[in-house]
Amino acid sequence: MTALLDPTDPRPAEQTSEPRRSGPLSRRNLVATITTGYLPILLATAVVVLPLVWMALASFKSPGELLTQRPSVLPDSFAPTNYTDAARSVPFGRLFLNSAIVTVVGAGLKVVLAVLTAYALVFVRFPGKRIIFILVLATLMVPPQVSVLPNYVLISSLGGQDTYWGIILPGLGTGFATFLLRQQFLSLPLSILEAAEIDGASHWRRLTRIVVPISTPAIATVALVNIVFEWNEYLWPLVIVSDPHMMTLPVGLTLLANSESGADSYGIVMAGTVLVLVPVLVVFAAFQRYIVSGLTQGAVKD
Amino acid sequence: MASVAAPPMEVPGAAPGSPPAPRARTRRRRRPSRRNRRDYLVFLAFAAPNLLLIAFFTYRPLFSNIYYSTLNWTLGSPYATPIGLGNYQEFFSSPGTGRILTTTLVFTVATVGGSMVLGLLVALALNRRVRGGGFARAAVFSPFVLSGVGVGLVWLFIFDPVVGVLGAILRAFGSSSPQWFNDPTLSLVMVIIVYVWKNLGYAAVIYLAGLQSINKDLLEAAAIDGASSRRTFFSIVLPLLSPTTFFLLVTTMLNSLQAFDLLRIMTPLGRGTTTLIFDAYLQAFGGSNRAGYSATVSTVLFALLVLLTVFQLTVLERRVHYR
The missing domain is CATH 1.10.3720.10 (MetI-like)
Known part of the structure; x- marks a missing residue:
């Protein structure tokens, strides 16, 4: 790891090695050559990618291929038998629809609520705004698991079990998205908004005609991050849904794993897992830059 | 700032009789307050839905948990017996x-x-x-x-x-x-x-x-x-x-x-692998339906999180070298 600093600027490294006279095959040089190469990067990438590749391959393997003591890498055939079997065991089409509805509606409403709240916190006069913001921010410290039991009691007493609104509603209030968008809005040039105010633009106009259009990348980032969160959400839907037809994909996947629990049925379970993971991987591959920046914002203050 | 002539169309709530400029002085004194009031309403219209949702589904449960934690209560049962700190006694004395x-x-x-x-x-x-x-x-x-x-x-x-x-x-x-x-x-x-x-x-x-x-x-x-x-x-x-x-x-x-x-x-x-958060889940939803005890575990966990965060922000942060 020590040699990793050198490539940022090769010149000084040469200068130092000159007086020190380390031979071309000295231990230090050898280590540096190996670590400066692709090796560490390849290793890290392989450790991450190989398990996912293994999952994809296994989703095409028959029970016979899985039960052998020396597993082969490639499946005998790429016939989607496991996928059809998984869909027979658990209504995957319906689960996909449920997940899509919950994700789109949930993430969409969250973004709208967060945009409105962040605008209000930054641009609208109100007494005690600072305290309100701190309370919003503090929600990041409250683990969702802690609120599950009371919310379960409340939502089920209102008849929200096995309904879309019951799955979506408790997660709508959002501290994280509000926080990210507030950061973005604070960085906007105040002069434009003041000019708009002088021209008589209402808050609604200033929000929809100025703030939202120039913040589109930030809003897209927040939307993408919330789409990923919403798609993966597990504990709450697990608790509030018991009817298989109302389950989201991660919950349905649990059901599949429980009903296909033999060592020979991993192929079916991996097929289900592929259906859950691949949509997120596709979204991530397409919008990697936005998602990474959204999830790591606030870390580095420049 | 920008307190120059807000055009009349922008003040839907303004009294219909007032436009023909009353005395300049009263106008100048009253205008900011009216504008403030309008801003307050805008703030509430924009932020209240999110804030209410947060209050209801994130903050309310913290207090509900404290209340539930004083009950001997099976999830799903309409009956619950107040047992004071009994759950906490059990939590802190249990070998598990x-x-x-x-x-x-x-x-x-x-x-x-x-x-x-x-x-x-x-x-x-x-x-x-x-x-x-x-x-x-x-x-x-x-x-x-x-x-x-x-x-x-x-x-x-x-x-x-x-x-x-x-x-x-x-x-x-x-x-x-x-x-x-x-x-x-x-x-x-x-x-x-x-x-x-x-x-x-x-x-x-x-x-x-x-x-x-x-x-x-x-x-x-x-x-x-x-x-x-x-x-x-x-x-x-x-x-x-x-x-x-x-x-x-x-x-x-x-x-x-x-x-x-x-x-x-x-x-x-x-x-x-039973951590505090996993235990809170297992107690309520893992078969035994012990809602009161689960709420106790959640409350302890949350208290621990608050203590940890305060410790990190007050004690640890002082050792950080900011550029």
């Missing part, structure tokens, strides 16, 4: 509690330490301009955005002593697969490994940003002074990264204490 706290501590320290150290190593590897570096960065980060349930199942298949590839590799070297699923200690090791695998990309990307913001002049100066790379790393880079390290410590610790999906899917019964 020590094990749960130890598990929580081991899991948190191992996952936070593991993902930060490995994350830093990966960040150092990524911190050089090589072809494919961007892809590697994205690949390493990707498990962080994947469903914990899916990731858990992928790794269950890898760890499986009978059909898992890990066992096959070990057998090829003449060893045999450890009993990951039956031995509680090994189960804990297993979920720690998978959790670190899933989360180290987050630490890596944040460390990478920290590394890239280090002033190159400093490294150059150190090199000219003849500092070894090891010395440069420990005396310059690591101290300069301390704000990043602090940020990661706070965020990854919060995340680790909230870990649930992986634990639930990989070890449904929680043998060896």
Whole structure:
């Protein structure tokens, strides 16, 4: 790891090695050559990618291929038998629809609520705004698991079990998205908004005609991050849904794993897992830059 | 500021009789307050839905939990008996509690330490301009955005002593697969490994940003002074990264204490892996339906989180070198 600093600027490294006279095959040089190469990067990438590749391959393997003591890498055939079997065991089409509805509606409403709240916190006069913001921010410290039991009691007493609104509603209030968008809005040039105010633009106009259009990348980032969160959400839907037809994909996947629990049925379970993971991987591959920046914002203050 | 002539059309609430300019002085005095009032209404219209949802579904449960924790109450039953601090007495005197706290501590320290150290190593590897570096960065980060349930199942298949590839590799070297699923200690090791695998990309990307913001002049100066790379790393880079390290410590610790999906899917019964948060779930929804006791565990967990965060922000942050 020590040699990793050198490539940022090769010149000084040469200068130092000159007086020190380390031979071309000295231990230090050898280590540096190996670590400066692709090796560490390849290793890290392989450790991450190989398990996912293994999952994809296994989703095409028959029970016979899985039960052998020396597993082969490639499946005998790429016939989607496991996928059809998984869909027979658990209504995957319906689960996909449920997940899509919950994700789109949930993430969409969250973004709208967060945009409105962040605008209000930054641009609208109100007494005690600072305290309100701190309370919003503090929600990041409250683990969702802690609120599950009371919310379960409340939502089920209102008849929200096995309904879309019951799955979506408790997660709508959002501290994280509000926080990210507030950061973005604070960085906007105040002069434009003041000019708009002088021209008589209402808050609604200033929000929809100025703030939202120039913040589109930030809003897209927040939307993408919330789409990923919403798609993966597990504990709450697990608790509030018991009817298989109302389950989201991660919950349905649990059901599949429980009903296909033999060592020979991993192929079916991996097929289900592929259906859950691949949509997120596709979204991530397409919008990697936005998602990474959204999830790591606030870390580095420049 | 901009208190110049707000056009009349913008004041829908203005009294219809007032437009033909009353006395200038009263107008100037009253206008800001009216504008303020309008702003207050706008603020409420914009922010109230989100704030109410947060109050109702995030803050209210904290108080409900405190109330539930004083009850002997079976989830689903209409009857509950107030038992005061009985649940807390049970929690702090139960022999299982020590094990749960130890598990929580081991899991948190191992996952936070593991993902930060490995994350830093990966960040150092990524911190050089090589072809494919961007892809590697994205690949390493990707498990962080994947469903914990899916990731858990992928790794269950890898760890499986009978059909898992890990066992096959070990057998090829003449060893045999450890009993990951039956031995509680090994189960804990297993979920720690998978959790670190899933989360180290987050630490890596944040460390990478920290590394890239280090002033190159400093490294150059150190090199000219003849500092070894090891010395440069420990005396310059690591101290300069301390704000990043602090940020990661706070965020990854919060995340680790909230870990649930992986634990639930990989070890449904929680043998060896029952952390506080997993216990809160198992007590209420794991079959025994002990809602009052579950709320007690949740309350203890939340109190612990508040204490930890306050400690980190007051005591630890003072040791951080900000640039």
